[in-house]
Amino acid sequence: MALPVSPLAPQTHAVPPAIAGVRFATAEAGIRYKGRTDVLLAVFDPGTVVAGVLTRSLCPSAAVDWCRAQLPAGSARALVVNSGNANAFTGLKGIEAVGLTAEIAAKAVGCRPDEVFLASTGVIGEPLDARKFDGVLQRLAGELADAPWMGPARAIMTTDTFPKLAEARLDIDGTEIAIAGIAKGSGMIAPDMATMLSFVFTDAPIAAPVLQALLARHNRTSFNAITVDSDTSTSDTLLAFATGKAAIDPITDLDDPRAEAFGQALGDVLFELAMQVVRDGEGATKFVTITVRSAQSDESAEKIARAIADSPLVKTAIAGEDANWGRVVMAVGKAGQPADRDRLTIAFGDITVARNGERAPDYSEEAASAYMKGQDLAITVDMGLGTGEASVYTCDLTHGYIDINGSYRS
C-alpha cells in the first residue's frame, strides 16, 4: 500500500552527521515488502554503551524481551532492525528467532550475542524465519559505512509516509559532540504494520547509567508525550548508543553539568523525532498541541491533556475544523483528575473560547472557525487549581485513518 506523503510532513529533513564508531548498512531481505530495504545492521566500535526505553505493554514482542534482558549490562556492538514482521505473539518460535538472529549477527560482526540489540516491526503473530538473516547480515557486515543516515531511516519504515531524522551538535570542553537519530511510526501502533521505533547514536563518552537516566527523562516529554490513536505497541523501542569516541573526559555522573547540557541536546533530538511521528500520524491532516496548565500536579495535567488528545470526539471535531470546545470540556470531565468546572478556561490558539466554566463573553465563533482552518493548532486548558503543566502532541482523526486501518491486511 503506497500512501501519499502526509500533508504535515516537514518541508526539509535533517542530515545528521556521521557518528564516529557507528557504521551501518541496509538490505532487501524480502521479509514482507518487495522492492525496498527492510533490514538495518548497525555496528558499534568496542566500548559502546547503550540505554533504552521499551514498551510498557504486557504482551511485548520477543525482540523487546531480548533488549530488556541485555540492557542492564549496558554494552552494545550491533543493532539489527527488520520491518515487515514484528515477531510478536509468536511464542517459543519468537524466542528462538531472536536468539538465532543475535547469534548470526554476532558471528558476522565478531562480538557476543548479548551485545546485539534487536527490534522488529510489522505483522503480529506471523513466525519470523530468522534464517533469512543468515548470509544477509554477513554480507552487510562487509558493506558498512558511516553515512548517510537516510538509508537506515528508510529501512525501518512501515506505513510511514516519510523518513524521520534528527540531529544535534553541542560543544563540550571545546569539542563538538554529535547526536544522530532516526525513528519510525505513524499509528502509535497498527500491529500488522506500524509501531514506534527510534534509535539515537552519539560519539559522547558517557556512562550507561547516566545515558539511561537522561534518555528516560527526555523520553517523558517527547515520545511519551505523543499519541496518534491511544493504542500502545507491543514493540515500541527507543535505544540510544554512545560510542565514546569524542575526545573529552567521560561523563560518569548525572550531576556533572555536562550531563545536563548533553541531555538537553539529546532531548532536542528525541522531541524532533517524536513530532515527526505525530506529523506522520495515520490519516493526519492537523498537528495539535494540547497544553494543560494550572492543574493540581504535572502528572494530573498530563492525564487530562492525554484524555483530550485521545478523545475520538475531540479528534473528529478537529478534522472537521470545528472549534468544539464542548468536547474539550467533556474530555476534561472524563479524565478522572481533580477539576472544577467553574474555574476552567479554554483557548484555541490565542482565542479564549470559555472562561470560568462558561462560554467567554467575547467569544467569536467566526474567529474560532477561521483559526481551526490552520494546519498547526494549539488547544490550551487552564484548570485554575495549581501549578501543574504538561503538553501532549497529537493529530486529528480522519477518514484517512479509517482507510488505512479498516482495510483488510492482505
Add this chain to the structure above:
Amino acid sequence: MALPVSPLAPQTHAVPPAIAGVRFATAEAGIRYKGRTDVLLAVFDPGTVVAGVLTRSLCPSAAVDWCRAQLPAGSARALVVNSGNANAFTGLKGIEAVGLTAEIAAKAVGCRPDEVFLASTGVIGEPLDARKFDGVLQRLAGELADAPWMGPARAIMTTDTFPKLAEARLDIDGTEIAIAGIAKGSGMIAPDMATMLSFVFTDAPIAAPVLQALLARHNRTSFNAITVDSDTSTSDTLLAFATGKAAIDPITDLDDPRAEAFGQALGDVLFELAMQVVRDGEGATKFVTITVRSAQSDESAEKIARAIADSPLVKTAIAGEDANWGRVVMAVGKAGQPADRDRLTIAFGDITVARNGERAPDYSEEAASAYMKGQDLAITVDMGLGTGEASVYTCDLTHGYIDINGSYRS
C-alpha cells in the same frame, strides 16, 4: 441532519405497557430542532420513589447536579427532559435555568420543585433559556396520558436513528408488575448532539434505597458495560421511578426474594435498552460482544474487555471485516492488567485464532474472514489466569462516525 436508520436497528420495537401512576406528554418547544418534539413531561402520582445513576464526569451538566442533589430524598412527582441543549458548562446561568425549570414544572404539576427531576441533552455551552418552558409545561400538564411510550422515546432523541424502548412484566405474589423503559444515545457522547439518557418506570411498590441498590447493580452490566467511542458524557443520566400502584406488599428490604426477582426484570430492561444504544452507535455497522474470561478478577476482566472495545485499531479492523487478532493482543497488552502473553487464547465467534501465546496451529484465515462478514460478532479472550469474567458491548469505528462527528456543528 437526518441520518439513515442504523443497519443494526432491531426489526421490531417493544410496546411497553401503561404504568399505573405515570402519565406524560410531549411538545415541540423549538429549543433547537424544528418540526419535532423536544420536551417530555412525565408526572407521577404522590408516593412515587426515585433512584438514579449519574455520569461520573467531573464537569457534569447543571441538570445532573440538580438530580444528584434531589436523589437522596428519593421522592419524585415529575420529570422534565429536553433535547437540543445540554445546559452543560453554562455556569451560573445553568444553575438558574434548572431552578427555574423545576419551579415552572412544580407549579404546573402541583408539587414541590425538589420533587421535579431534570435531564437535558444537546449543545454544550449554550445557555438554556428556561423561560421557554413557561406555558409549555402548563399546557402539557393538561394533556397527560399513560401511553403510548413512543412519544417520550422520540422526544428525547438527538442523533439517534431509532427510538429505544423496552419492557418487562413479572408476577409477584400473583400480581403482574410492569416495567417500562426508554433511552437515547448514539455516541457515548457527542456533547453538541448526543448523550446517554434513560428513564425506567414501574408500578412496583419498592423502597427508594432498594430500588437504588438494584439500579446500581444492574447498571453495571448494562449501561456501564457499553462503549461506542470511550467518551463519557457530561450529562449521562439513568433514573428509575416506582409509583407503588401495584397491589402487593411493599418491597422494603434488599434481602426480600422479591427484590431479586424484580431486580432481574429491571436488569433485563436496562440491558435491552443499553444494547439498543450500542446498535445505534454513531456510524456503526457491526455489533460486537467482547468477553474476557479467566482473568485475575471480574474487575480486571472488565478493564481488559474495555481496552479492547475502546481500541480504535480493533474497531477499525472490525469495520474492515479483518480478523486482526494481533490488535486484540495489543489491546490486552496495553490494558495495564495482569496478563501472561503465553497463556492467552483468543476466539472470533467459535473460531480459535490464537492459543498459548501464538497463532492457533489449525487457524484458518478463510474461516475467520468469513465470520467477520457477519453483523453480530463476538470476540472472546481467555487470560488463563483466574476466574474473573466480564463482557463489554461495542460497535465498529467507521467512516460514518467521522462523517457524523467531523462535520461542522451548524
